Amino acid sequence: MEQNDNKNSGLNRRKFLQGAALGLAGMALPLDRADASFWESFFQKHFREMNDAEIKKVLSRLEKECEIKYKKAVKIGNEKAMPGVMFGYGLDLSRCIGCRRCVYGCVDENNQSLDPQIHWITVLRFKKGEKWVDLENAEKYYNPDKVPQDDYFYMPVQCQQCENPPCVRACPTQATWKDPDGIVVIDYNWCIGCRYCMAACPYGARRFNWTEPNRPAEKINPNTHYLGNRPRYKGVVEKCTFCIQRSRNGRYPACVEACPVGARKFGNLLDPESEIRYAIKHKRVFRLKEDLNTNPKFYYFFAYGK
Amino acid sequence: MNRYIVSAAGTVFFLFFFFHLHQAEALEQEVHKKFLVPPPPFSQGIFPCSQCHQGMPANKAPRKLEMMHQDIALHHMPGGWCFDCHNPDNRDTLRLANGKIVKFSESYNLCGQCHGTILREWKAGLHGKRTGMWNGEKQYLLCVHCHWPHDPEFKPITPLPPPVKPSDIK
Ligand code: SF4
Numbered sequence: 001m002e003q004n005d006n007k008n009s010g011l012n013r014r015k016f017l018q019g020a021a022l023g024l025a026g027m028a029l030p031l032d033r034a035d036a037s038f039w040e041s042f043f044q045k046h047f048r049e050m051n052d053a054e055i056k057k058v059l060s061r062l063e064k065e066c067e068i069k070y071k072k073a074v075k076i077g078n079e080k081a082m083p084g085v086m087f088g089y090g091l092d093l094s095r096c097i098g099c100r101r102c103v104y105g106c107v108d109e110n111n112q113s114l115d116p117q118i119h120w121i122t123v124l125r126f127k128k129g130e131k132w133v134d135l136e137n138a139e140k141y142y143n144p145d146k147v148p149q150d151d152y153f154y155m156p157v158q159c160q161q162c163e164n165p166p167c168v169r170a171c172p173t174q175a176t177w178k179d180p181d182g183i184v185v186i187d188y189n190w191c192i193g194c195r196y197c198m199a200a201c202p203y204g205a206r207r208f209n210w211t212e213p214n215r216p217a218e219k220i221n222p223n224t225h226y227l228g229n230r231p232r233y234k235g236v237v238e239k240c241t242f243c244i245q246r247s248r249n250g251r252y253p254a255c256v257e258a259c260p261v262g263a264r265k266f267g268n269l270l271d272p273e274s275e276i277r278y279a280i281k282h283k284r285v286f287r288l289k290e291d292l293n294t295n296p297k298f299y300y301f302f303a304y305g306k
Numbered sequence: 307m308n309r310y311i312v313s314a315a316g317t318v319f320f321l322f323f324f325f326h327l328h329q330a331e332a333l334e335q336e337v338h339k340k341f342l343v344p345p346p347p348f349s350q351g352i353f354p355c356s357q358c359h360q361g362m363p364a365n366k367a368p369r370k371l372e373m374m375h376q377d378i379a380l381h382h383m384p385g386g387w388c389f390d391c392h393n394p395d396n397r398d399t400l401r402l403a404n405g406k407i408v409k410f411s412e413s414y415n416l417c418g419q420c421h422g423t424i425l426r427e428w429k430a431g432l433h434g435k436r437t438g439m440w441n442g443e444k445q446y447l448l449c450v451h452c453h454w455p456h457d458p459e460f461k462p463i464t465p466l467p468p469p470v471k472p473s474d475i476k
């Protein structure tokens with residue numbers, strides 16, 4: 001029974017389109033046992049074209065599907081961007097010790113697949129004094145007994161929530177877009193898994209689910225957002241959303257709270273009292289690959305002193 | 307004529323006095339501005355300090371501790387002594403260099419005496435960790451939640467495992 005359910009919910013527009021492209025549309029549709037949920041997901045409109053009532057219906061259908069799959073109640077929220085808010089992130093490289101607490105805090109909060117493993121945050125290690133900001137050749141598999149090590153410094157990289165995001169422009173189905181608070185989101189029910197966005201992202205921030213994401217029910221965080229940490233499907237792309245399910249409710253992203261040294265800063269770029277504005281005003285901040293004009297909202301800096 | 311001079315001088319004096327008062331008041335407020343912090347990280351069963359120190363005369367002479375607190379090696383400001391920070395008259399409180407008494411839950415004022423720039427950045431949320439709401443109430447960690455005050459250098463920790471290499475995925 002469970003198997004059947006999985007099969008049904010797994011067969012969606014994406015598969016259908018793949019079939020249609022090969023002229024096999026008829027074969028892709030299990031007309032004999034297609035249930036209401038299947039047809040509803042098949043005809044689901046683009047997220048931004050749905051009205052509130054339609055969204056509500058979709059959310060409750062998806063919540064039911066999650067419950068069947070994980071045998072656990074999952075709440076899928078739809079908090080909208082708050083007016084007057086543009087999120088910005090700061091990372092103090094002089095404090096980061098490369099401990100990867102942020103990586104796993106993110107995995108737990110955002111329901112990433114455990115096997116195969118998906119991490120939205122990558123912590124890079126650079127040797128002091130050598131040419132760095134060479135992201136492609138940075139060391140991300142370092143594994144000493146203790147960090148920080150004397151001769152190295154560390155730079156975590158995740159989605160930079162570009163103001164001018166190449167990933168969005170590359171997407172042929174508009175399954176990914178930038179919301180008014182600056183968060184670049186992905187609709188996992190609209191993504192066809194073509195991975196054009198991954199090719200377009202200069203920061204390597206997007207991840208693809210090559211297989212069914214694997215996360216035991218007891219490790220599922222049930223507080224989710226439609227555009228954020230709800231359990232994903234095989235064949236869709238995902239990435240950091242500044243913890244949309246938390247930040248749109250006023251909370252700090254999980255990585256901010258996981259970092260033991262307080263290297264991570266988060267706030268509203270439009271609020272002069274926010275810590276991110278303080279960092280921009282008082283520190284020399286820089287952004288990755290500024291020459292590409294992606295205009296990231298992720299600011300790195302070196303604060304001085306101990 | 308004289309009268310005018312006197313009254314002008316009086317005004318100046320008054321203004322000066324007023325300004326001074328005002329400044330002192332601002333400082334006062336600054337010292338007592340409260341930040342929401344979790345309870346200080348006392349070792350189990352050690353607080354209130356007066357449990358043991360009640361009626362024990364304060365020995366202000368720097369010396370090697372033999373009975374209690376031997377685990378404390380003062381690597382913070384070598385040559386210092388307990389009463390640079392702890393209040394000899396009431397061990398349940400701390401004392402600033404200017405004699406002002408501060409609670410353990412406001413010990414950032416004590417650290418800020420020397421680490422002024424850090425204190426400023428801590429208040430702005432830049433140094434150290436804040437949790438809670440980015441648009442509302444924030445919880446600050448005290449300096450001593452991360453830095454053992456007697457030896458404040460941040461100690462190295464074990465990193466969490468590196469990501470799986472693509473070549474290791476079965
Ligand atoms: S970092 Fe990559 S995924 Fe994130 S917004 Fe920029 S281009 Fe898109």
Ligand code: SF4
Binds near residue numbers: 103260261262264
């Ligand atoms: S948790 Fe903080 S210190 Fe550790 S790697 Fe992440 S940003 Fe750096």
